[in-house]
Amino acid sequence: MTGKTLYDKIWDAHLVEQDEDGTCLIYIDRHLVHEVTSPQAFEGLRMAGRQVHAPDKTIAVPDHNVPTTAGREDTANMTEESRIQVEALDRNAREFGINYYPVDDIRQGIVHIIGPEQGWTLPGMTIVCGDSHTATHGAFGALAHGIGTSEVEHVLATQTLIQKKSKNMKVEITGQLPPGVTAKDITLSIIGHTGTAGGTGYVIEYCGEAIRSLSMEGRMTVCNMAIEGGARAGLIAPDETTFDYIKGRPHAPKGAQWEAALAWWKTLYSDDDAHWDKVVTIRAEDIAPVVTWGTSPEDVRAITGTVPAPEEFRGGKAEAARRSLDYMGLEPGTPLTDIKIDAVFIGSCTNGRIEDLRAAAAILKDRKLAPGVRGMVVPGSGLVRAQAEEEGLDVIFKEAGFEWRLAGCSMCLGMNPDQLAPGERCAATSNRNFEGRMGRGGRTHLMSPAMAAAAGVTGHLTDVRELMAETV
Numbered sequence: 001m002t003g004k005t006l007y008d009k010i011w012d013a014h015l016v017e018q019d020e021d022g023t024c025l026i027y028i029d030r031h032l033v034h035e036v037t038s039p040q041a042f043e044g045l046r047m048a049g050r051q052v053h054a055p056d057k058t059i060a061v062p063d064h065n066v067p068t069t070a071g072r073e074d075t076a077n078m079t080e081e082s083r084i085q086v087e088a089l090d091r092n093a094r095e096f097g098i099n100y101y102p103v104d105d106i107r108q109g110i111v112h113i114i115g116p117e118q119g120w121t122l123p124g125m126t127i128v129c130g131d132s133h134t135a136t137h138g139a140f141g142a143l144a145h146g147i148g149t150s151e152v153e154h155v156l157a158t159q160t161l162i163q164k165k166s167k168n169m170k171v172e173i174t175g176q177l178p179p180g181v182t183a184k185d186i187t188l189s190i191i192g193h194t195g196t197a198g199g200t201g202y203v204i205e206y207c208g209e210a211i212r213s214l215s216m217e218g219r220m221t222v223c224n225m226a227i228e229g230g231a232r233a234g235l236i237a238p239d240e241t242t243f244d245y246i247k248g249r250p251h252a253p254k255g256a257q258w259e260a261a262l263a264w265w266k267t268l269y270s271d272d273d274a275h276w277d278k279v280v281t282i283r284a285e286d287i288a289p290v291v292t293w294g295t296s297p298e299d300v301r302a303i304t305g306t307v308p309a310p311e312e313f314r315g316g317k318a319e320a321a322r323r324s325l326d327y328m329g330l331e332p333g334t335p336l337t338d339i340k341i342d343a344v345f346i347g348s349c350t351n352g353r354i355e356d357l358r359a360a361a362a363i364l365k366d367r368k369l370a371p372g373v374r375g376m377v378v379p380g381s382g383l384v385r386a387q388a389e390e391e392g393l394d395v396i397f398k399e400a401g402f403e404w405r406l407a408g409c410s411m412c413l414g415m416n417p418d419q420l421a422p423g424e425r426c427a428a429t430s431n432r433n434f435e436g437r438m439g440r441g442g443r444t445h446l447m448s449p450a451m452a453a454a455a456g457v458t459g460h461l462t463d464v465r466e467l468m469a470e471t472v
């Protein structure tokens, strides 16, 4: 018998029932809920006269629609659509008795940031949320993925989910990252390499020395974008880094329960003789600081490169590149570092954690935003914000000319007042550069927090290594 992958192990531990055609029922350990994809699900329960099956395993927070400025507790300041969603979540959370972090709670933040922060996210769990970036939680060795609103209702009602098993894919990053290269560069480079469909049908396990060397924050950044590579979920086997991060968090196990959990968590790795349906290997030394030039997360290039020409691509991709370049207002052959920016956005569930803010602040210390460039730093949670203030990072950002905001999804997705104006070009630490995502006509270049900070200082896309050299 061949061994099992980490994915196989978690799957088997949660399998309730399996049909002959491979349709399975799996048990769900944690259900995260936000205001956008849950109102109809709760309404469905209400109409059927049902309760939430496991309110203690259900965690709700408003994040997408909430403004990131003071006074946001007053929903009268929101657009009609946002107000309806935020008020519905508030009512549903209280009525159904689930765990809830309202907007005036310091623990409020982006759902994928507060799950790990509060210790809800633990190794070996199955975690779902009506949100594609649920993959983030895979950084803890949890099987975590997005679900649709009808599935949200199913999980609320039964704490189970109907699923078919995915295939196993291994993405190994060997060796050590060069200076100036971060987790964001890893995850963007993987998508640049495999394409947005490369992971379709698979659960990816990220492994190798470069992944092992990452902090939990970095691992979350990597797993966050598994979905952008087409995968069902991304996973990293838990280790001492994981256990250290979890220990003492509000909802982490304690005492004897901690010991028992730890014993199980230590079995959560892929066996040496496990079967992989697909393997991708990338050398960390070959990864450079990267940026995206187009409107798909696979449009990735090293910052030392140039804007590509559509002719470099084959088939439908050439046409897609032409359209991308047109939308982005870019000419083939332009050095990427010649691209001028208007705005910088530091935040999102990809890069809104304390380490991300530290990395950006390290570049911004004693420097200022280039004239005419606006910048916004949006911590991923109220607690990240408080920690950053304790470390004085807010002062660095403000002195550099950035706005220091309250926690939420903010500009990552234009569902709240934080948006780009038409034609405005932004260096962003988020995960999607789709047309109009940050505001109609807005142009997004994805990159790491350090790279976004560097672009803010010079006013154009910049190789952060040049500013790092100046600092030392």
Ligand SMILES: CC(C)[C@H](C(=O)O)[C@@H](O)C(=O)O
Binding pocket: 036, 037, 064, 130, 131, 132, 133, 146, 413
């Ligand atoms: C609004 C929500 C359903 C959506 C998602 O599923 O990812 C959002 O979080 C996003 O990042 O586009």
Ligand code: SF4
Binding pocket: 063, 064, 110, 112, 131, 133, 348, 349, 350, 408, 409, 412, 413, 430, 431
């Ligand atoms: S920060 Fe962006 S990617 Fe993450 S959940 Fe919010 S909208 Fe989605």
